[in-house]
Amino acid sequence: MSLNDDDVAKQIQHMIAFIQQEAVEKVEEIEAKAEEEFNIEKSRLVSQQRAKIIEYYDKKEKQIELQRKIQHSNLANASRLSILKARDDYVQALKEEARQRLSILTQNRSKYICILANLITQGLLILMEPNIMIKCRQDDYGLVQRLIPDAMRRYQQILQIENINTTIDDNNFLADNIAGGIEFYALEGKIKVSNTIETRLEMIFNQMLPEIRQDLFGINQHRKYYD
Template identity: 40%
Template sequence: MTAFIKQEATEKAREIEIKADEEFAIEKSKLVRQETDAIDAAYRKKFKQATMSQQITQSTVANKTRLRVLGARQALLDDIFAAAEKRLGEATQDKARYAAVLKGLLLEGFYALSESDVRVRARKADYEIVREAIGAAAAEYKEKTGSEVAATIDEEDDLPDGR
């Protein structure tokens, strides 16, 4: 009888051990899955942060480059404007060429405005040459379009010297 009880106890112990091993395996796989998911989530978060950081860095570098290009372009434009301003002062030295340029500009203005009465602003120093250019431009305008234009110098509101 003791052998039977011992046998029953051994079988019961084996069943309990098997059941405990199964529960342990289930709990272990559940914990492994949870930790794997947590590690995957942490990896995704770090990857997203690294990607965002890389995009920010690229954007910063691109903006700095763009600003350098814009700065260089502005410096070049400033140089061009300074050179043009210097050459504009020299343009009035050759009177014949200056008169031709004024006539062309006046004629272009007459065409653009298409008005019969035009007031022209000029520097006091250029009044005489502008009068001659107005006459020549008005004559050519009449010849080309067939309509007359009356242009006068606005002596009340003249341009400042140096421009």
Template identity: 35%
Template sequence: MSQIHAMSDDQVNTELRKMTAFIRQEALEKAREIQLKADEEFSIEKSKLVRSETSRIDAEYEKKNTQAGMSQQITKSTLANKQRLRLLSAKQELLDGLFEDAGKQLADKGKKGGQDVLKGLILEGLYALNEKKVTLRCREKDDEAVKKAAEAAKSEYKENMKGKDVEIVVDDKDRLPEGSSGGITITNGTGKIDINNTFDERLKLLETDALPSVRTTLFGENPNRKFKD
């Protein structure tokens, strides 16, 4: 205490200024530490927020990109299916027209008699049945042509079968419909076996049996695979 009382006013002021400067310096250092700590924490939080927001934006973008890709794929698939159906429809329309024209030509052939064709149909039935007697049915308008064709077929059958004869009867009661394309049906002697060699029936068989070849010729399709397009 005696030393303090012994200090002059100038000395006291000097000591006070030193203490004040020291305290100020300590305060500034502490303030800088606090500021650095605050900046560091702010930077960390900011980085977290930036990463979180970036991840959210990336996820949202990926989701929208995936949705856009799916939508594009669906659109492409829909267009492809529509194109496939249009192509299928066009092909079927062409085939229907082709067989329709064939049916008209058969009808015209039937109107003109088509004796050579009738002979071939009768012979086919004779060889298949291999019987002593058969009965033919035809349209009434084809009666004369069928009888002539039957005589020719009978002679050829006998020659090819080494003299085996066959009786051919043309049914004058049970006729084929006049609206049909013509041709014949052949029944064996007991009436239990019937071969349908009408033009309409042969065309139906052609549509089934020759369809793969027709598709190959028209569209270049492989007949060994199922039609897909």
């Protein structure tokens, strides 16, 4: 049975409608898939950027916290150093006051003679050399001359040594601002023992410094050893 033109036209129209419907459905499918992939990619990018933003601000927060700790530490150190300097200045002022009092003490002739005699004997015992050069203040030159014989006798009695030669340097004297005392030299100046008032004060002060600091400022909580 042959188809007439109308039937052919209808079939063609039907096929065109079918193809168009398929195309529409395909387009919708592609658009739906594209929308889904877009949403997935958008979600991925948003999550990725959100993670980067969170990471960035976490780093910033840590940097700020670190800077805050550093600043706090610097301020604490500066404050601690300021306190330590103030304490040290006070301790040094006490030492200077002690030195001035000792200078006044040496003006008491009877007491100073006793002190100087002991300092001479002690210096001889420290050196234990047969030939010793002694330096003193110019004001003490005559006094040291008078005290040396007795100091040598005491030295010889203690060590049972007879041969010892002492000389007072009459060309080079100790500075006038020294409170008192003497210096000893042996082996042509290679060995020196300073037994001035300032030297003795410095030695005793350094030995007593921990006790002085504790009496003035209390126990140091950060100190581990006291021996």
